Amino acid sequence: MNRHTGIDDLVRGVPRRAFLRLACAAGLALAAAGPLAAQTPAAQTPTAQTPAAQAPGGALPIFDAHIHYSHDAWDVVPTAAVIALMRQAGLRRALVSSSDDEGTQRLLAAAPDLVIPSLRPYRRRGELQTWMHDPDVARHVEDRLARHRYAAIGEFHLYGADADLPVPRRLVQLARDNRLVLHAHSDADAVERIFRQDPGARVLWAHAGFDRPENVRALLQRHRTLWADLAFRSEHGAGGRVDPAWRELFAAFPDRFMVGTDTFTPERLHYIPEHAAWSRAWLADLPAALAERIAWRNAEALLLPAWEANRARGDTPTADPCAQLPAGSERIDSDGAAIVWHTEPAQVTVGSPFAIVAAVCPLGQAKGAEVRSLAIDATMPEHRHGMNYVPQVRRMPDGRWRAEGLLFHMPGRWAIVFEAQVDGHRELLSRLLMVR
Ligand SMILES: [Zn+2]
Structure with missing residues (x-):
């Protein structure tokens, strides 16, 4: 070279x-x-x-x-x-x-x-x-x-x-x-x-x-x-x-x-x-x-x-990470929290590892509360089983969360499940995905 x-x-x-x-x-x-x-x-x-x-x-x-x-x-x-x-x-x-x-x-x-x-x-x-x-x-x-x-x-x-x-x-x-x-x-x-x-x-x-x-x-x-x-x-x-x-x-x-x-x-x-x-x-x-x-x-x-x-987008870009929805991201809401998340790579296929990046924003009475932890997992509702590996989730310096080591080992309907601990209570959010 x-x-x-x-x-x-x-x-x-x-x-x-x-x-x-x-x-x-x-x-x-x-x-x-x-x-x-x-x-x-x-x-x-x-x-x-x-x-x-x-x-x-x-x-x-x-x-x-x-x-x-x-x-x-x-x-x-x-x-x-x-x-x-x-x-x-x-x-x-x-x-x-x-x-x-x-x-x-x-x-x-x-x-x-x-x-x-x-x-x-x-x-x-x-x-x-x-x-x-x-x-x-x-x-x-x-x-x-x-x-x-x-x-x-x-x-x-x-x-x-x-x-x-x-x-x-x-x-x-x-x-x-x-x-x-x-x-x-x-x-x-x-x-x-x-x-x-x-x-x-x-x-x-x-x-x-x-x-x-x-x-x-x-x-x-x-x-x-x-x-x-x-x-x-x-x-x-x-x-x-x-x-x-x-x-x-x-x-x-x-x-x-x-x-x-x-x-x-x-x-x-x-x-x-x-x-x-x-x-x-x-x-x-x-x-x-x-x-x-x-x-x-x-x-x-x-x-x-x-x-x-x-x-002009502001000096505190992470103040409300759920306010922006970058291309390729999706927002899920429950009564107590919103999650804005995307996968990396954007296209997830069977047998290929991928990561999830997620921002968790407490809503309603919990607005502004601290998110103490986030677990991310995936299951196949029809088959009653999960993934073969446990993903590792870590908090990034900007306050968002990153899950590594996710992998869909078979095609079909998968549910991504987010479980956030917000102050004293638990917020459960999920999204169904068809995987080919
Ligand atoms: Zn140079």
Whole structure:
């Protein structure tokens, strides 16, 4: 698998040359130039005052659409220092995502005017090649979506036929249900598969797929709700000159491109100001209106409405989990409680294990009471037997419940039974299912 080797080559090669060229052309001290910072810790202080690192008064604002702040970055660059780097860079806003999401929440809390959060599905660094096979990733994303607000899901890495695996499918579904943008580090094939799953998806194609301008053009032509970031590539604007093929593409699709640093290692957070300066240099070679669109207007037009719409859904998303009925969920009511539940996968078949996610909301006199426990089981009323296994039910951080290990071992009529202990009494709710 050489996709990642390709990126490493870029780390060592193209951007370094691009940054060095820029630095030389601008007569800057090389101490703060991006790639050197990775090798010389002394150069990492975010207060390094070079002309490029200062907030350029009147300079073109930049929306950096590709920032990560993962768990191993916090000690290297503290939250306040990251915000300081963003402000020095003259960033108008940034799309931020982080492995385990905590870093994104830290930056958002520190600078809500600057940060637009995206939910990265990874909990730790190193999951980017395995996540699509790991059902826990879907659960992690569901848990975070229940607790926080976002504009997007991503950046995730997904190639070819992997896009049709159950976990990526669930992500596409969650993005659709929550009206979130998908930030996909993908090849054209995976992008096509995402659009086949959800023709209404809004996809931000990370790095424009590291693809050639003619292939990027073909994909943009086919999909009106596809955008591309130019993060971590430099051939479109090396040396402050826009490459002719890219210039044609930018003119043909003026509202689809945006820029980004891609801080995929902690040290790269120090490059944010250099990247902004480098972007301004090549954008200056375009007509002003087009440069402004690519610099910030396109990103803002795509991401800000998504962020504001999600944020408007309230700061306490779990206050009444039964008030919302996400697609694929069902609500059951008794006198004393409501349950909103869905199965994972959505389609349950004989012989395949599945999970149930349920929110329990006491009603009537019990409204607001604590749900002490929930048992979930399934029986065949006509056969007077249950399942062969006892499902495990646990409470999730967002207050909902998750039952694992359910399996219908034969076709026919099954009853799903929910038994909730609400304060001092028991609520029994059930639903019949035909299973084939
Ligand atoms: Zn990235």
